[in-house]
Amino acid sequence: MTKPLIEITNINKSYQNGDQELRVLKDISLTIDEGEFVAIMGPSGSGKSTLMNIIGLLDKPTSGNYDLEGQEVDSLGDQELAKVRNQQIGFVFQQFFLLAKLNALQNVELPLIYAGVSPSKRRELSKQYLEKVELVERMHHLPSELSGGQKQRVAIARALVNSPAIILADEPTGALDTKTGAQIMDLLTDLNREGKTIIMVTHEPEIAAYATRQIVLRDGVITEDTRKGGEI
Template identity: 80%
Template sequence: MKKLIKLEDITKSYRNGDQELQVLKHISLEVEEGEFVAIMGPSGSGKSTLMNIIGMLDRPSSGRYYLEEQEVAGLGEKNLAKVRNHQIGFVFQQFFLLSKLNALQNVELPLIYAGVHQSKRKELAKQFLTKVELKERMHHLPSELSGGQKQRVAIARALVNSPSIILADEPTGALDTKTGVQIMNLLTDLNKEGKTIIMVTHEPEIAAYATRQIVIRDGLITEDSSQKGGQ
């Protein structure tokens, strides 16, 4: 299998007055193409910080991060933004849809940043909204959509540039149980199609959908276990 992500001895610290708070402590981790990984841990464990570093939304204090064998530290801000837009799709707990844009326009946004022509943008956005079963709702504003529908729009937006990795931060956190199951089934289907998914969650029943669970406590990986097939 192709190695997508390699973290070597990653640390992350923040200054708080005279004190230094170490959030991540010498994390080493590899993720292969096609894996479905759940990162778990209690609040304050460092799991979201790790996700932000993998997503290049934050930089480590020390250590090396390789994405598809390219060291991320060597990338300038412009190239980082390009890699984020093309290689990583983000799904967040709070959806982060623009309220004045309809579902179709929200999904088009990454394609605008990528410089894709307008007609091609609309075609791709429609294609991915259809994929997440929102063909009939594509002209609705976020305020006219349910929580589950908003998350489907967010997933379509994450997929539209055909990234190699989907990062999902508490993707069911704002949803009821039934809708959460629907979203997890959708992510599972995407993984079966070959997408690499890395998900942060504090819920064991959500982590059970993944084929690999990593537990972080006090900035350290304390467990890393694989299971065949997820749920």
């Protein structure tokens, strides 16, 4: 039996806009099990990126509860949150966010530096994960010398290098052409088959189709939650 990795209960998120309150998420309750591949979909302004940021501990809800691996997130201080982000969550973004002056190997090493891993162990692990994404032969190249797909592979290796429980992918193919996007999605699918939990935000149905579960948000509310084979 798989254990719940993420449990969100009655999450609300509001922003103050002058004297008006903008409710972005409205009483969201959601459980994600270990090993799932979830696509969060919805039109612009639906709240999907806000939900992703809360799951990734980049933002805090206005109210509600969030348990990550059985730990109540609200009870953690800023340093503890940073540690959880570094060790338990790997991030993959549409724009890659690689440091321009560092080569591929050095970019992958960054989370390990923050985690206090020794230089020799960092290099060993970073090479291992660049090999996993079939990019070890480009490890000494700067981001400016890599294609969009290669940059995203470096970003995925960086996300994996700390062996996180969760990979969060925010529009991971948004900056890529169709063929390269499909290659990145095949890589994420393979990682999921190996047991990684993947949560992805996308507005493209053909990208969401790679996931085994699709959650649709509209106006801050979950309107659909389906797994391949039927509704939850």
